[in-house]
Amino acid sequence: MRVSPPPRPTAVAPPEWVTGAVWVDEIAAPEGPSRFRADSVHFAPGARTVWHRHPFGQVLYVTEGAGLVQCRGGEVRAVRAGDSVRIAPAEWHWHGASPTAFMTHLAIQEVAEDGTEAERGAPVTEAEYLSGPKSTR
Template sequence: MRVSRTPRPTAAAPPEWVAGAAWVDEIAAPEGASHLRVDSVHFAPGARTAWHSHPLGQVLHVTAGTGLVQCLGGEVHTIRTGDSVRVAPGEWHWHGASPTASMTHLAVQEVAEDGTEAERGSHVTEAEYPARPAAR
């Protein structure tokens, strides 16, 4: 067992991955035999990821605020504190804050054997965001 008490510095999310302001705190990085990555990501209102997919899927767990998530071809869903989203392997999706509220989530995924964590596509357009969220 290893206990880590030294927090890693918060990093701004790179603009090729996120439209708007977002910050990432690394919770766990792949190490040794583990392929697990966990990040806490905080999105300012209106900030969202580009379209992307993960080779082994992803779980999002909202820890604060209100956000939006959409899988390619599907409806935009509102997500709130306590909600979890499971994205299937290879499924193209985006996620981020709602237009008027910030949102923080844990992003949990396994890194593929070849080191691939995600494949990035184009940014979500203004026409796509904010599409009308599906009723909850």
């Protein structure tokens, strides 16, 4: 058994990756032959990622609050604590808090062999974001 090094301090998400206030706590980072990554991501109300995709997909597990998730071409889905979402490899998507509630999720993905975690796309527009289910507002 190997004990992980002390966790990094909570980081503010880079502004080119999010709209609004978002914080990230690293849980597991790729080390050695493993390419597994897990983060706990905390979104303030109205905050969300930009459109992005992961080479091997992503699993989101909502631990607190209420949020929204959308895959390109699909409907905006409401998510709440206890929900899991699986994003397919290379599928463009975004996720974040609802307009009126904080949301925290675990983000779990495999990093590509070249170190690529995700490809960034355009910011999610207000119209895209607000087209979600009314029950989350």
